[in-house]
Amino acid sequence: MKYYKDSNDQIYAFDADVPQDEFTPTGLVSITEKEAMELAKKKQDELSKGFVPDSISRFQMLALLKTARYADSTMFQYVDDYVKNLDEETPENIILKTAWDTASDFRRDSMPVKTAQRLLGLTDEQRDDLFKKASEIQV
Known part of the structure; x- marks a missing residue:
């Protein structure tokens, strides 16, 4: 060659x-x-x-959120408390709760991720940085 x-x-x-x-x-x-x-x-x-992955596994998402601090708790606890306290009056809430409890992976543009991003006050860049960090977490 x-x-x-x-x-x-x-x-x-x-x-x-x-x-x-x-x-x-x-x-x-x-x-x-x-x-x-x-x-x-x-x-x-x-x-x-x-490179920012389009999706991360449930394990990667939970590991990241459980180790990341937010206010007096973890990001996971903050988002989890919000989701658990949602009523089940609307289809959106039902879908969000079901996805949060059962999804095998999380896409950057999904409802649970966008909801968590909004709750935590994250910019798109900060969300992308979290996805990069989460993608590096291996079992």
Whole structure:
């Protein structure tokens, strides 16, 4: 393989026996395989730092909320008390209580997550940071 990069560190790889033709971008700089792999790893690390998972498992959500402080208690206790005290007069409350008690995973844009976000006064960035932290919790 022959490896090249462009001015934005985009990596290109070509079979060694294939000649470059009019379809090959111009202005490429030849690099070694090692340099190509290092650039690829760097790009992957940059992407993963900004990556926010769309969902986290129930275990991850509960572990995070039970270890995160909020006022005089934990985030979990605050949200759990709110959900448990909801009446079951509206379909929204019934769905929220059922999801909170039984959901196997939680999506960032779901009703339980949005409700918890509103209760805790979290910005979208803070919610995303919590999802990143929760996704790192492994059993």
